[in-house]
Amino acid sequence: MTEAPDVSITYDLAVMLPEIFLALGIMALLIFGVFRGDRATGFVSSLGVVLLVAVGYFVYQVTDWGADADARAAFGGSIVVDRFGSFLKLLVLTGGALALIMSQRYLRTERMARFEYPILILFALLGMMMMISAHDLIALYVGIELQSLSLYVLAAFNRDSQRASEAGLKYFVLSALSSGLLLYGASLVYGFSGSTDFAVISTVVAEGAPIGLLVGLVFMAAGLSFKVSAVPFHMWTPDVYEGAPTPVTAFFAVAPKIAAFAIFIRVMIEMFGPLVEQWQPIIIFISIGSMAVGAFGAIGQNNIKRLMAYSTIGHMGYALIGLAAASEAGVRSVLLYLAIYLATNLGAFVCILAMRLKEGMVENVSALSGLSRSQPFVAAALAIFMFSLAGIPPFAGFFAKLFVFSAALQAGLLPLAIIGVLTSVVGTFYYLRIVKIMYFDEPAEAFDPKIGAALRLILAGSAAFTTLFLVFALPIQAAAARAASALF
């Protein structure tokens, strides 16, 4: 799988170029921000976006995209750069850059403009990139910590708001607990296999796993389920989504989920691949749980951010179906699912950011009524996203679910696919409720129509992607297939 590690440090550094570039860029921006103060927030954000674009280019360059190219390992196998990781890194970077652009206006109007905001987002993205390419238990943990630490601070970034502080604290305590579970599992895995390297562990478990190693697997699966907010470790999601500032919630909804999924797939397929019979039932269970909680939990929600939280939980459940299939087609469908999820969710959060009355932001679903008359463009876009999230053809979300279910059918998981279809029917109810409120309810007070050119552009872009997915389907499908083939 991985080629023999080269001894020279220059090779290692060259493989790590995107991460190193990002880390140095963050430090330069940090120093710049410290000297210029909070006036420089907008400038630091813009430079951060430029930095992310450059990092994305390096990620693209450093990867060998050839159909049967080997992964490039660095630092004694702690880090690998392969097509799978780079595909997801590009998704994460896209999500991060767009979230950064989306936040700018919000930070200004809500008087939260502090230059640390873009720095923390960049730190989180660096942590995610490190997670995605981790090929060693320690590297995995360090990446997760870097990511989580900045997310805690981001959740509580509006420190004068009690809800934001509560969200940050809640996220911190629960996430620390899940990190503890993950570490405990990792220590068991290390103890029973004698190595922290995924490749070595995989060869050990191929010859039969001792029971202690299985216990480690279960603990690691629990820790990782928390990170993707899958049932039964989902409790934190609605509270944190509701309490955190809206652009932070938008960021939470996409980038960390993609990174956590990357590492979930890597751990299960690459490290515990031979133990598929042991972990498949676990994944099936949390997948069914997430789909059900996502579908039924969202019905009673009146806060749009809480509703999106339950929607996230449900969508993670659908994506987990692909992982449960444990096949190349399954991983491919997960990658495709995450790409579509990213585009649709970012668009939906732009609409939520547009929910601003004169007095300030509103989060109540009923405030959307009459949006079709006051802002037909935003209303149409939000309707498209809701149709897509519900999985109604011809929007992108339908194809995401289609590929996941067909992967499950190929793997012989018919009941799982049926449950998925049923919960998605239930989920359609609350997605369509929003469309109904926008188009058919008595108009409420109209929102502030100025949302900024950047937000409009993102909104139009993701709406176009979601609607015309069939046009983009082939290249994206091909890229996802390339990426998935790296693991098998």
Next chain:
Amino acid sequence: MFEAIAFYIFSVILIASGFLVIASRVPVHSVLFLILAFFNAAALFLLMGAEFLGLILLVVYVGAVAVLFLFVVMMLDVDLAEIRKGVLQYLPVGAMVGLILVLELGFVLFSWVVAPEAAANRAVPVAPITEVSNTEAIGRVLYTRYVYLFQASGLVLLLSMVGAIVLTHRQREGVKRQNVSRQVARTREEGVRLVKVKPGQGL
């Protein structure tokens, strides 16, 4: 023989002081017992031949962490009675959870089969103890094989610093601040006033 006696002495003191950390009524005493526990753990490391870990434990935990704890405990007004209020109430549930966990761990322990390759896997990066000291062995890999993890941990620390500043640092109104350049630029004319005082009258 000597080693066995030393081991038992250190272990007993370690466990006893560990218990006293959570049992003592005064928070400052708890921290002091914690320091005692660290010292004994360091001694146990030394007995095992891991002198680097033992000394690092002293330097980092006693030298930095415990002192920090001591500061925090002294500065904060910790009301222990308030904290302990719920203990009895939660004790049965807590004990039950603990018992279940111990039982589960027991299951793992009794079927304790390490994968046959594990010993060989573990042995790979370790140089023979007779040739190089612990410190040298760690030094050889820390900045080469594990330099990535070393630097990444550094980034985590940098981030935690940024995070702490973001969440707690604020400009307070009405607080007198030191302005070094103004202090340096002060002249005699600004700072000193000559007053003619008439004899016998005062100011």
